[in-house]
Amino acid sequence: MDYKGTPxxxxxxEHLGIEMVxxxxxxxxxSMPVGPKVHQPYGLLHGGASVVxxxxxxxxxxxxxxxxxxxxxxxxxxxxxxxxxxxxGVVTAVALPLHRGKHSMVWEVTIKNQDGKLVCISRTxxxxxxxxx
Numbered sequence: 221m222d223y224k225g226t227p228x229x230x231x232x233x234e235h236l237g238i239e240m241v242x243x244x245x246x247x248x249x250x251s252m253p254v255g256p257k258v259h260q261p262y263g264l265l266h267g268g269a270s271v272v273x274x275x276x277x278x279x280x281x282x283x284x285x286x287x288x289x290x291x292x293x294x295x296x297x298x299x300x301x302x303x304x305x306x307x308x309g310v311v312t313a314v315a316l317p318l319h320r321g322k323h324s325m326v327w328e329v330t331i332k333n334q335d336g337k338l339v340c341i342s343r344t345x346x347x348x349x350x351x352x353x
Contacts, residue, residue: 232272240280243313248315250279254306265306269338270331274300277315278327278344285320286348296324296347302340311336315344323348 223229232238236258241249244296252258254292255317275295282293311331319326331340 236269238273238276242276243280243284246317247286248277248284248313250280250313250315251310253310253312254308263307264313265339267300267302267340270302271292271298271300271342273311273313274298274329274340274342275315275316275344277313277324277329277344278342278346281315281317281327282325282346282348283313285317285325287324290351292349292351293346294349295344296315297345298342300340300342304333304337304339306333306339311339311352319344319347346352 224236228234230236237253239251241251253274254265258266262267270328277327279293279295293311311333313331315327315329325347327344329342329344333339
């Protein structure tokens, strides 16, 4: 994907090859290739890469629910349970809102492998803060 000219250029999105599959106020789907760039030393998907993917999905979802002229969506808290491993292929994160408040939003994010097997489940809280100059 060519990230040039997008808000994702020169960010973690571009570095890890994260792509937006779907983005609405009610659901965000992101995909990420699994290979050496996101492996831990045993050749498996690094849990931290899964956390980046989960927080990214929740943050995009929150950003779609706020006024981008006056507010920012920033990660506040995340938990993640890594339930199975992945060596290669693509993982897909699906983020669904559990709570949409004025100052924070909570998202449930499931990450699955190409075969639909659950890899990681996350609950992510995103703060909604005033945009600063």
